[in-house]
Amino acid sequence: NAGVTQTPKFRVLKTGQSMTLLCAQDMNHEYMYWYRQDPGMGLRLIHYSVGEGTTAKGEVPDGYNVSRLKKQNFLLGLESAAPSQTSVYFCASSYYSGQDLSYEQYFGPGTRLTVT
Amino acid sequence: GNSVTQMEGPVTLSEEAFLTINCTYTATGYPSLFWYVQYPGEGLQLLLKATKADDKGSNKGFEATYRKETTSFHLEKGSVQVSDSAVYFCALPANQAGTALIFGKGTTLSVSS
Numbered sequence: 001n002a003g004v005t006q007t008p009k010f011r012v013l014k015t016g017q018s019m020t021l022l023c024a025q026d027m028n029h030e031y032m033y034w035y036r037q038d039p040g041m042g043l044r045l046i047h048y049s050v051g052e053g054t055t056a057k058g059e060v061p062d063g064y065n066v067s068r069l070k071k072q073n074f075l076l077g078l079e080s081a082a083p084s085q086t087s088v089y090f091c092a093s094s095y096y097s098g099q100d101l102s103y104e105q106y107f108g109p110g111t112r113l114t115v116t
Numbered sequence: 117g118n119s120v121t122q123m124e125g126p127v128t129l130s131e132e133a134f135l136t137i138n139c140t141y142t143a144t145g146y147p148s149l150f151w152y153v154q155y156p157g158e159g160l161q162l163l164l165k166a167t168k169a170d171d172k173g174s175n176k177g178f179e180a181t182y183r184k185e186t187t188s189f190h191l192e193k194g195s196v197q198v199s200d201s202a203v204y205f206c207a208l209p210a211n212q213a214g215t216a217l218i219f220g221k222g223t224t225l226s227v228s229s
Binding site: 092 | 205
């Protein structure tokens with residue numbers, strides 16, 4: 001049981017290049033999330049998905065696109081990278097325990113992206 | 117939507133000192149409340165949670181009590197260890213649908229021996 005895995009762990013891009021970050025989970029979770037973490041800003045939600053084939057915008061979606069073609073995978077794309085997208089990106093997944101409206105998010109180890 | 121405010125860090129303590137990290141929130145209704153911890157170089161992991169008012173979450177010697185009167189969920193530990201050095205995040209659902217969490221900005225704790 002690997003939990004949540006992220007690929008790659010590190011990446012350096014030049015301005016204008018594109019890339020895709022892959023997140024995979026083996027816990028059969030319905031919900032998946034992409035966050036970015038920047039110093040002094042905490043975690044900010046980029047996009048999320050409540051099920052296969054569905055996605056929704058979070059707090060800071062501009063410049064990113066996502067896809068959830070399979071339940072276990074959630075892809076984050078940068079079409080034209082900018083230096084402002086230099087950050088650490090975390091993927092997370094969760095179940096939903098309906099009765100008490102509580103749920104735990106499980107996080108991947110992160111991808112450190114630098115855009116020069 | 118809901119919001120969370122967490123005390124700014126960094127917090128620097130000696131081993132065996134008492135720790136408090138303040139967290140207050142605004143929310144519709146009485147959502148579940150969470151503390152997450154991030155150790156250096158890792159992703160976040162759940163430390164503890166409370167699902168209703170007056171509940172006390174606890175784990176690894178850390179405790180937090182859900183106080184609806186003061187809308188607070190302060191994290192405490194009676195005697196910190198060097199291994200507790202990490203970043204701590206308070207969190208709650210972003211809205212009543214509960215499909216996403218919002219996190220505080222994080223408090224960095226450094227414990228020296």
